[in-house]
Amino acid sequence: MTETAAEPTAALRARAEIDLGALRANVRALRARAxxxxxxxxxxxxxxxxxxxxxxxxxxxxxxxxxxxxxxxxxxxxxxxxxxxxxxxxxxxxxxxxxxxxxxxxxxxxxxxxxxxxxxxxxxxxxxxxxxxxxxxxxxxxxxxxxxxxxxxxxxxxxxxxxxxxxxxxxxxxxxxxxxxxxxxxxxxxxxxxxxxxxxxxxxxxxxxxxxxxxxxxxxxxxxxxxxxxxxxxxxYGVSPSPELGTPADFGLRPVMTLSASLALVKHAPGGHGVSYGHHYVTPGETTLGLVPVGYADGIPRHASGTGPVLVGGKWRTVAGRVAMDQFVVDLGGDEPPVGTDAVLFGPGDRGEPTAEDWAQACGTIAYEIVTRIGTRVPRVHVNEREAG
Structure with a gap:
């Protein structure tokens, strides 16, 4: 079972931030419904x-x-x-x-x-x-x-x-x-x-x-x-059990997990450049590519190749090419965010980032699987462990 110190003292390749304040609020909302x-x-x-x-x-x-x-x-x-x-x-x-x-x-x-x-x-x-x-x-x-x-x-x-x-x-x-x-x-x-x-x-x-x-x-x-x-x-955990039933907000719930990684590389690439295994993505023109250092060994679905959404520099990007074991690439369209910039894969969605449900839709699965499959190489960083005030 994973139990991580509330805040790390060194930079992390990736992190799953777990908002225990949101979890407590969700439990109270569910108690009220019960x-x-x-x-x-x-x-x-x-x-x-x-x-x-x-x-x-x-x-x-x-x-x-x-x-x-x-x-x-x-x-x-x-x-x-x-x-x-x-x-x-x-x-x-x-x-x-x-x-x-x-x-x-x-x-x-x-x-x-x-x-x-x-x-x-x-x-x-x-x-x-x-x-x-x-x-x-x-x-x-x-x-x-x-x-x-x-x-x-x-x-x-x-x-x-x-x-x-x-x-x-x-x-x-x-x-x-x-x-x-x-x-x-x-x-x-x-x-x-x-x-x-x-x-x-x-x-x-x-x-x-x-x-x-x-x-x-x-x-x-x-x-x-x-x-x-x-x-x-x-x-x-603030995830709707079914989009047909409603969004988390419809039930007064807030997603608890935010998954992010630090960009490991930003580089220029010419048009016609193949990206990742099999070259299933080829750059349509001169662009910049960002390397996100998580992959299917970390629980990122390989089915998200070419479809998974990521927020980088305030803009939604899409996985470019195949998700590999340890990394994937996003096409930054000429933008040049600094190396180390947060690439947010999913979170509550209120800061413009994708949600676990967005990833589920991109992969043809359910949001349960998206959060549950995140592997042990990704540290869980638990925040808001104590009640405010």
């Missing part, structure tokens, strides 16, 4: 590339009461960093660190009988009950227990394990397939199925602390899905 439901701050994949530990601390300071990760290793790293409170992890494979999770008071998600068997064995070994949440597949077709006989078996066996003092069933939950597509028929169908599966479990004696299905888009647009808890991932 209207009484608790908020889980999802910090999987190093907080979507933003730095899990500082982002988790900021989210808790802003009123989130749960943290969420995909893997047990991510959850255990948060505990090792001193983060306490409720913490759920949901992606398990046989032989995972169940006992360590039980001993660290981490809620673990169960989607099948094999997982229940492994966690009860871990609870026996640890000498304490495991906190478990049963995940229902209400239509996503990914993780989660199928309705019908499979759900009945998992609920029944989990209740027996609870009666033996091996587990405490703390949650019932699921995940939407198409909450980012307004009006998609699967949304209502999944809500109905979730209510049915929750009702079945509760009729048989499950008394969960939380019931939850709402992800970021559902938190923003489907109040009927909020139940006891909402899980806010990408929205917490």
């Amino acid at each position: 209207k009484g439901a608790a908020v889980m701050a999802v910090v999987k994949s190093d907080a979507y590339g933003h730095g899990a530990v500082p982002c988790a601390r900021a989210a808790l300071a802003a009123g989130a009461t749960w943290l969420g990760t995909a893997t047990a290793e991510e959850a255990l790293a948060l505990r090792a960093a001193g983060l306490s409170g409720r913490l759920l992890c949901w992606l398990w494979v046989p032989g995972g660190p169940w006992r360590e999770a039980v001993e660290a008071d981490i809620d673990v998600s169960l989607s099948g009988m094999w997982a229940l068997r492994e966690v009860t064995a871990a609870a026996r070994a640890a000498g304490r009950p495991a906190r478990v949440q049963l995940k229902a597949d209400t239509g996503l077709g990914r993780n989660g227990c199928q309705p019908g006989a499979d759900w009945a078996e998992l609920v029944g066996e989990a209740l027996r394990a609870e009666a033996e003092g091996l587990v405490r069933i703390t949650g019932l939950w699921s995940h939407f397939a198409c909450a980012d597509e307004p009006g998609h028929p699967s949304i209502a169908a999944q809500l109905t199925r979730f209510r049915e599966m929750v009702a079945y479990a509760e009729e048989r004696g499950v008394r969960p602390e939380v019931r939850h299905i709402a992800n970021s888009p559902a938190t923003l647009t489907l109040p009927e899905s909020h139940f006891d808890l909402v899980r806010t991932g990408i929205a917490m």
